[in-house]
Amino acid sequence: MRRKLSMFLLVSMLVLLAACNGKEETKEVPKAIEVKLDVPETAEVNSKVEMKAVVTQGDEKVADADEVEFEIWEEGKKEESNTIKAKNNGDGSYEAQTKFEHNGLFTVQVHVTARDMHTMPKKSVTVGEGIKDGEEKHEHENEANGEHAHTEGFAMHFAALENVQVERETELSVHLQKDNKPLEKAKVRYEIWNDSKLEKHEWIDADESAAGEYKAKHNFTEAGNYKIQIHVENDEGLHEHEEHQIEVKK
Incomplete structure (x- = not known):
């Protein structure tokens, strides 16, 4: 009798565990956020x-939303971009205003x-009159001279670094889309070098901490002006890079 009872309890526990595992497997994956930019x-x-x-x-x-910011730059001058924090209207919409001081093509x-x-x-x-023919030719010349233009549909956002100090651990973070x-x-x-020591470049592999987010x-070790170049590749032949400059203080 005791043996049958033990067997019954064991089978019941196995069924219960299987049911729990089944529930874990069918746990819904959160839907991705979507953004309509107007x-x-x-x-x-x-x-x-x-x-x-x-x-x-x-x-x-x-x-x-934790953060909503509008980044604006003129064609070919992303390194001079301006960022404006958006106002949360409390209904899922976020707004800001800007103005452009001269003719051109902006993003x-x-x-x-x-x-x-x-997402970004x-x-x-x-x-105004947009880009004139001569200016457009100049943009193409810049690309031919080595200035990199991203693949269509690709976007990279490097989290701004502020108050970077010597011998303090700094987190590097970039979002890719x-x-x-x-x-x-x-x-x-991440390729990192000091402007005063161009012969020494350090390379750091980043880990994907969340979908499309890569951190390191x-x-x-020294104060100065540094360059950080982010290199991105994947199995589909994508090869992108983008350079940023930061100041490290004592």
Whole structure:
């Protein structure tokens, strides 16, 4: 009798464990956040321009985003970009204003971090007369001389570094996207060098901490101006890079 009871209890426990495991396997994966970026295709010089981003997750409006910022730069001058923090309207929409001081072609990219996800769609804005023929030729000459233009649909956002100090661990973080979706399973390396010691370059492999987010840690041993070049590759033949400059203080 006791033997039969023991067998019954053992079988019951196995069935219960199997049921629990089944529930874990069927756990739903959170839906990705989506962002609708609303900016005009054309704008007048020195006129007020409204920028709006509507953030959703499935059918739900996301009103609790951790960070929403609009990054703006002129064609060929991303290193001189300007960032504007968006106002949260409390209904899933986030807004900001800007103005453009001269003719040209500009890019507006919104960076949204919400619910442990990051996305960064972008659009172009033609201001005034846009790019003249001579200016457009100059842009192509820059690319021919080695200035890198990203693959269509690819986007890279390097988290700004502030108050970097010698011998203090610094976290390097970059978000990558392809066709407005996180670029996963890429090989990302940070190349770092001091402007005063061009012969010495350090290479650091980054780990993918979340979908499309790649992080690494580094200690700077000397004060000075440094360059950080981010190299991105994947199995589909993508090969991208982008350079940033930071100051390290004592």
